[in-house]
Each structure stands twice: as structure tokens, then as C-alpha cells.
Amino acid sequence: MQDTLVQKRHHENLWQVLQSYWQLTKPRIIILLLITTAGSMWIASEGQVDPVLLLITIFSGALAAASANTINCLYDRDIDYKMKRTRHRPLPSGRIQPFHALLFAIVLATISFTLLTTFANLLSACLAMSGIVTYVVVYTHWLKRHSSQNIVIGGAAGAIPPLVGWAAVTGELSWVAWVFFAIIFFWTPPHFWALAMMLRNDYASVNVPMLPVVAGDVTTAKQIWIYTLLLIPLTLLLAFPFNALGAVYVMVALVLGALFLVKAWALLERPADVGVAKSLFKYSIFYMMLLCGGMALDTLPLSQQVDAAIASNLDMMLTPVSISQIFQLPW
The missing domain is CATH 1.10.357.140 (UbiA prenyltransferase)
Incomplete structure (x- = not known):
């Protein structure tokens, strides 16, 4: 045939x-x-x-x-x-x-x-x-x-x-490159397993043992949630402690990560809902694109100025202050 x-x-x-x-x-x-x-x-x-x-x-x-x-x-x-x-x-x-x-x-x-x-x-x-x-x-x-x-x-x-x-x-x-590697590595399972949940019947028909086929939607949703939880702090390592990126990137990463967690939690609550899996899959693509966009944004001159201002304010806040300075006394 x-x-x-x-x-x-x-x-x-x-x-x-x-x-x-x-x-x-x-x-x-x-x-x-x-x-x-x-x-x-x-x-x-x-x-x-x-x-x-x-x-x-x-x-x-x-x-x-x-x-x-x-x-x-x-x-x-x-x-x-x-x-x-x-x-x-x-x-x-x-x-x-x-x-x-x-x-x-x-x-x-x-x-x-x-x-x-x-x-x-x-x-x-x-x-x-x-x-x-x-x-x-x-x-x-x-x-x-x-x-x-x-x-x-x-x-x-x-x-x-x-x-x-x-x-x-x-x-x-460098270590920064390997952190970026780890970010993609931990992002891949939530991204691909969401797709596999949408195409579970196709994979089952040809005996490809994707996690949703072998373990079911509930287990897959739990695994997606775990990997998403691990992913978010990994993205922040590019700023702390490696200092490859600054505050602008951190804000972008936190916002994107929070939305990713919301999507993953929704799937955890409704693992059988193909629509929720599809929403997570689509968002995972935009997440990675926008995260890389945040990296580029952080290197712009205006972003560098914002990073410098934030760092300066933090230094002032963390600098030890004597009692005389606090009460503005002359001694």
C-alpha cells in the first residue's frame, strides 16, 4: 500500500x-x-x-x-x-x-x-x-x-x-553559557509534554512511549509543574550570581516565569483539558522568545542606566550607617 x-x-x-x-x-x-x-x-x-x-x-x-x-x-x-x-x-x-x-x-x-x-x-x-x-x-x-x-x-x-x-x-x-544550556534543557519538557498531551492518541497509535501515553495526563501535568518550578530560578542565575544580565532582565524573567507557573498550575488542576495543554504549549514558545528578547533589552543603553541606578540605590541602602549619621549629631 x-x-x-x-x-x-x-x-x-x-x-x-x-x-x-x-x-x-x-x-x-x-x-x-x-x-x-x-x-x-x-x-x-x-x-x-x-x-x-x-x-x-x-x-x-x-x-x-x-x-x-x-x-x-x-x-x-x-x-x-x-x-x-x-x-x-x-x-x-x-x-x-x-x-x-x-x-x-x-x-x-x-x-x-x-x-x-x-x-x-x-x-x-x-x-x-x-x-x-x-x-x-x-x-x-x-x-x-x-x-x-x-x-x-x-x-x-x-x-x-x-x-x-x-x-x-x-x-x-563559560558558566553563563552552561546556565543558558540548562534553561533550555529544563524548559523543553514542559514545552514538549504539553504538545504530547495534545497528540497523545497519535503517539499511542504508533507505539511511541511519550509520557502522556505511558503515565497518563495527571502524572504528565505534575512533571510539567515540577520542571516549570525548577526553570524559573535557573533563569535568574544569569543575573545572580553570574552578573551577565541586570535588573531589566530580572523583571522580564520574573513576569514571564509567573505567567508560566499560572499556565502550569491550570494544567495541574485540569490535566485532561486539551485546551489548557494547548494554551501552555503556545505560551511556552512565546516565553522563550520573550525571555531572549529580555536579554537583548537588558543590554540597551537605557536599560544599562536603569541597572546602574538600581545598583547605586542598593549600595546606599546596604552601606553601614553610624549612629551619629542617623541622628545627624555633630560628634
């Missing part, structure tokens, strides 16, 4: 060919990865990132992510064909042949590695390649079909782009 369907699917023009290869890269997933890369580069350069380096690193990161997503589609084409939601993707529908998809992924990865090595450094290029390996081998091949904790461990692949951005700017990895 599948072979018959594959033989009947053909492209009618070059535009359709380009569209199919574009769909193979899952571009909507890539955008968020690039935002975290840019955010990391912004912090590493203290708001003074080289625009050429920024563009090349983002473009190279997009190619690396596209390569990983293409191999993911290649590996999962059997289960994609069984699900109505994914049956019409380029590989299961037969619009692209597996060998061509593999060749496409290799070319994308090669270009990404070459650009990063040439215009950034070898460390950033190796990190980008490690992201591909982690996503394809650790998540797609090893964990996705065998463990309900697949997205927890496999989520490390999605946390590598900030490391790539940091390394591209500095040529090394």
Missing part, C-alpha cells in the same frame, strides 16, 4: 520540489533554536555582537538544525506514514526519496560546519555537529521509541544552540 502510494506521488514543477525540501527541514522548529542562539551571542558580546558573525552563525545553525530535522524525518518515515497528521510529509508521501533526503542532510551539515569553522571557530562548528548527533542518535534512534523520558534526555540537543552562539563569539564556554 505504501509503495503504491509512493509511486503515484510526483512533483509537477521546480517550485514544488523546493517546497518539499523546505518542509523536510521543519522550519517552524528551527526559528526558536535560532532565537536562543542569537540571545546567547548577544549576552556573550554584551550587546556588541558583530552583525556579520551573527548572520553567519544563525545561518549555519539553521543549516545544522535543518540537517538534523531531515535525518529525523528520514528515520521516522515509517511512523509518519501511519499517522494522519504526518502522512503527507515529503518522505512518507513519496515526494522525496530516502537517498535524496540523506544526501540533502549531508550537504547541509557540511556547509554548516565549513561556515562556522571559517568565519567563527572550530569549537562552535563541533558543537553544531554534536547537536545533530545528539538529536539523531540519542533522541531519534535511542530514546524516542524506547523511553518515556525521551524528551528529557533528548532535550539536550535543543539546548546546544546557545552553546554554539556563545562559542562563536568567545571561542570558549
Whole structure:
């Protein structure tokens, strides 16, 4: 049945060919990865990132992510064909042949590695390649079909782009870069499990042991709440104690974190409500985008002035005061 369907699917023009290869890269997933890369580069350069380096690193990161997503589609084409939601993707529908998809992924990865090595450094290029390996081998091949904790461990692949951005700017990895890695790592389970709760029946139909399928909605909602609780203080580490960002970022992080907790608590109270899970999933995307926006906002001159004023006032408040100063006595 599948072979018959594959033989009947053909492209009618070059535009359709380009569209199919574009769909193979899952571009909507890539955008968020690039935002975290840019955010990391912004912090590493203290708001003074080289625009050429920024563009090349983002473009190279997009190619690396596209390569990983293409191999993911290649590996999962059997289960994609069984699900109505994914049956019409380029590989299961037969619009692209597996060998061509593999060749496409290799070319994308090669270009990404070459650009990063040439215009950034070898460390950033190796990190980008490690992201591909982690996503394809650790998540797609090893964990996705065998463990309900697949997205927890496999989520490390999605946390590598900030490391790539940091390394591209500095040529090394500091503790701040690893904190950013941890933020993405702990953000991934609430983000992806909310989606899995929406698509539980699809995953169950192809025996993919996502947490909602294996443990149910109640347990999944509890896990989402725990990871969200852990995520919020992690975001504040960029300001205290590492001083990479200031008060403006802290205010943004606290507001966004509070809203995230509200969404997670709502799901904890109504774990069977798909609408609540969908709301949390959508918010998690905006959360990460706006958090990175808060990082960029904190580096603007006006924000720096606000940070300096707050720091000055805190110093005055914390400076020891003598009794004579308190009562304004002459002795």
C-alpha cells in the first residue's frame, strides 16, 4: 500500500520540489533554536555582537538544525506514514526519496560546519555537529521509541544552540553559557509534554512511549509543574550570581516565569483539558522568545542606566550607617 502510494506521488514543477525540501527541514522548529542562539551571542558580546558573525552563525545553525530535522524525518518515515497528521510529509508521501533526503542532510551539515569553522571557530562548528548527533542518535534512534523520558534526555540537543552562539563569539564556554544550556534543557519538557498531551492518541497509535501515553495526563501535568518550578530560578542565575544580565532582565524573567507557573498550575488542576495543554504549549514558545528578547533589552543603553541606578540605590541602602549619621549629631 505504501509503495503504491509512493509511486503515484510526483512533483509537477521546480517550485514544488523546493517546497518539499523546505518542509523536510521543519522550519517552524528551527526559528526558536535560532532565537536562543542569537540571545546567547548577544549576552556573550554584551550587546556588541558583530552583525556579520551573527548572520553567519544563525545561518549555519539553521543549516545544522535543518540537517538534523531531515535525518529525523528520514528515520521516522515509517511512523509518519501511519499517522494522519504526518502522512503527507515529503518522505512518507513519496515526494522525496530516502537517498535524496540523506544526501540533502549531508550537504547541509557540511556547509554548516565549513561556515562556522571559517568565519567563527572550530569549537562552535563541533558543537553544531554534536547537536545533530545528539538529536539523531540519542533522541531519534535511542530514546524516542524506547523511553518515556525521551524528551528529557533528548532535550539536550535543543539546548546546544546557545552553546554554539556563545562559542562563536568567545571561542570558549563559560558558566553563563552552561546556565543558558540548562534553561533550555529544563524548559523543553514542559514545552514538549504539553504538545504530547495534545497528540497523545497519535503517539499511542504508533507505539511511541511519550509520557502522556505511558503515565497518563495527571502524572504528565505534575512533571510539567515540577520542571516549570525548577526553570524559573535557573533563569535568574544569569543575573545572580553570574552578573551577565541586570535588573531589566530580572523583571522580564520574573513576569514571564509567573505567567508560566499560572499556565502550569491550570494544567495541574485540569490535566485532561486539551485546551489548557494547548494554551501552555503556545505560551511556552512565546516565553522563550520573550525571555531572549529580555536579554537583548537588558543590554540597551537605557536599560544599562536603569541597572546602574538600581545598583547605586542598593549600595546606599546596604552601606553601614553610624549612629551619629542617623541622628545627624555633630560628634
